[in-house]
């Protein structure tokens with residue numbers, strides 16, 4: 224697993240540098256330099272999953288608060304790069320980010336445990352996991368995650384926080400002990416408007432964590448490595 228560490232650092236550095244590149248206006252009034260790359264399915268199963276993701280994006284985005292596609296791709300890359308076997312997601316909604324995790328977990332042989340409090344969105348998520356063919360990799364836990372996360376006992380490779388923003392600190396306090404050394408805590412909506420300053424302080428003042436903020440010109444993602 225040690226050999227994966229440089230890969231993760233490279234991935235994060237690339238994400239950070241691409242976002243700063245796209246934000247810069249080169250001299251001479253030329254348009255900003257930016258490169259884009261679409262996700263190319265490597266097999267039929269991946270094609271089917273990407274089609275479901277595209278459908279959710281097109282038809283279920285309203286009221287779902289799902290992450291943007293670019294952020295879903297970042298989640299997939301991080302998960303696959305660290306060889307995650309167990310992802311914990313707080314905030315399932317209709318399953319969009321969960322399916323991005325599953326794209327990675329197909330390759331790592333892993334699984335995702337995902338938590339939500341809303342019955343309507345949870346029912347939609349269940350349907351979406353099924354039609355993407357990833358339901359066997361997913362455990363859904365219904366209820367207030369501040370209570371239900373207490374049932375978690377297994378080590379976590381990647382913890383994704385994307386529910387009530389003022390609850391991030393409580394989730395971190397409860398679940399960081401389960402995150403394995405070399406694992407990641409990824410927090411969505413780290414923009415100044417939405418981020419809870421108490422959470423930002425916790426992840427930037429703990430010497431056991433190496434924290435980066437990426438995609439700050441859009442939704443903002445905090446990525447904290449739990450050092451080995």
Ligand SMILES: C[S@@+](CC[C@H](N)C(=O)[O-])C[C@H]1O[C@@H](n2cnc3c(N)ncnc32)[C@H](O)[C@@H]1O
Pocket residue numbers: 287288289290313314315316317318319320321338339340341344366367368369385386387390
């Ligand atoms: C931003 S959405 C999650 C989006 C999802 N991660 C995605 O990108 O597809 C936040 C979700 O957190 C859920 N939520 C809010 N507070 C919660 C709590 N205390 N316990 C569990 N889920 C909660 C909401 O019901 C909502 O579905």
